[in-house]
Amino acid sequence: MYDVIVVGGGPAGLSAALVFGRQRRDVLVVDGGAVRNAPATEMHMLLSRDGHPPADFLEIGRGELANYPSVEARSGTVAAAAGEIDAFEVTLDDGTRERGRRVVLATGQVDEPYEIPGLAQRFGSCVFHCPFCHGWESSGRALAVINRDPEDAMLAGYLADRFSSDVVLCTHGAEEPPEEVTSKLDALGVTIDPTPVAEVGGELGDVTVRFTDGRELSRGAVFHRAPTRQHSLLARELGCEILDDGTVRVDEFQQTTVPGVSAAGDTAKLPALPTPTTLVVLGAGDGVRAALWMDGGLFRSDLEERERAAS
Template identity: 55%
Template structure:
């Protein structure tokens, strides 16, 4: 039996929609929960979120504020603004070291720290990311419909992204490859058939303001666009999962099962930190992250309850 006197049932790493959703569900079951929030979020540049029922167009920061406010109704839930540096241990006895100094202990862990986008080294992209330069046509396509659009990138995924936005949102799409377009002849033909121009000159700078952007090239005339799409490379914001020994999928996501369990007993993961192995990638939407957090919390609660009951569970 664990003899520590101050042990949380669950420590949640990450204060985005996945972490907040999990804390809410566990708080309602009167579980002792510590949510550690580093204050950095993948969608921080975004002014609006979409596809969240009853909150379409809502500011993500306001959703986080309201989520925190709701958690104040549950006295067993504590929110701490800090950074988790390391996590060690095993199911029933995890130790979490915080940047502020103290260590905390928990019976279970939920990793919901999310991913971070790695933007291309093109002048002007970072300043306009989420404000004219967008990563996702599901999140921003409706608002950019009918505008002249550009897609920044020269690989398969960006060529397919150009085809998608041309199919759904605009008949004026230019693929700015930034160099030689590295796709098959069949994909080149599909781009041509869809009327998508391809520019392979190096992209040197993105200028202008939201809804009136200019793509500057190493040679040739600049390109005026109403919005630009780019799908950045992403990485785990935290290396806690790897440090705990959780299996990572080839794209760096934490492998989970249908109950949001990782391959390490007692460690769960939710949001775009993790995905099922059958999916081609994580779903980086606010509503799915919140759902993942609630789902993880439901199975965490059952895990904790069953571990405390000395009754065999039928297989």
């Protein structure tokens, strides 16, 4: 019986395991190796690691966990999970079953770019999803934003305000955003093109957006806030509440609605937040927060058990 089973070995999962290891908790970390930011060559806004490759960050993290004997890292995926607090059981893809008193879900999300030829293949290299992560590197370039959803239209406005004087919003055949949005975009100098996009080609600094009417738009980079889905269905299997946007509901302690199950990273969010955060540093922070409060809960539970045994 492990104290904690951590599902997922990204920034959130590794950070949670590090906290548990330092508190001498018996921890199993199960990770299948799929990383949401795998196409990215750099990560940003993590102090002391700004601009470093994400793969190096993960390698360093795994190496640091090896210093703590009570932490076991295992390659694989968790195919199923069930149980309740102090009696959870997970089944790995190789059929192995393991038990844990608590579970931390750090399984993340998967980006699903529009089915435009060339778009997904360039995701992370010259097609970016986040102005905080890639806006600085796009400064001064002519930019395009490909998004149908009116809620994402203001991404073009933000880029025009911060990083570029030449931004085109490609709504890919969708209706024009509402007037209150278009008026703001117009004030920021954003051009709106409703023609469906047929293909995206080229590379950073020389990207071509081809439309179905034959026109071509030359850009330095493209931004695309892709739809997402949960990487794993384990939260649903365990009975956790899922918010309307598909993320796992957590409270300020990273606790889900199922006692003994916490969730960290972009797989989860507080209901008050509009979207889950995708930054490495915030995912790591979620993992630390989840582990700190979960460790305190384990301590109190053990103390109560000792008191009952002594009475």
